[in-house]
Amino acid sequence: MAAATLSEDGEPMMDINTTPLIDVMLVLLIMFIITIPIQTHAVKLDLPQDSNSTPPPVDPIKNKIVVTEDSQVLWNGAPVSLIDLRQFLDVSQQLVPTPELHLQPEANARYELVDEVLATTKRANVEKLGFVGNEAYANEF
Template structure:
């Protein structure tokens, strides 16, 4: 029969092991990994696409562009022609908005122009319901 022998220190208490046995945990994780690998469907390396059939649409002509420049003094230029005042801009925008296919508006403010002048032009464009608008010339601020 066995007999407990105390350590040389004489305390009499056996040492407690605080290590966690990770073998069952690793076994469970490996089983879960294998189950995951088995249940993943086989992926195809090709993509099936339903392409349209028929004749392609005819090439479209480039849209008409109206260039609205604003010089440092706040003068508005319509395709290079100076407009007298805000009413002249409003009448031009009204004419353009009434067209079946309105042109694109390219607003190009000078970098030294007051923000008020640019905001006035943009507000007039918005009031007329024109949506094809772009601010041109951001590269001048770089």
């Protein structure tokens, strides 16, 4: 891209070469755009918390699972489903030190439900599990 120094009639050109000026302006524009701080358009809202579904806390020392005659599973006295039980077990296994887990099936509880609870604790890799309340049934046999 050689620049012509003579016009068509043989006189020297009197126009300024604006190509370097445009190049410098573009570089300055890009540098200006890069240095502008990123604008965040966050709207901070304080949403209400659902206080009705607060799960029973996971005790860092020991937790108790009771299987009742009415086919209910209780975690520290509050009724839970097997899915919620698995979530509580996962949370308790992440604590250091790992809390003890006490399993207390009632005398007339369905064996199938007790077996499902045991399978859930095995899938959660519970290492500290103990059966409590067995001394109440010592005279029945």
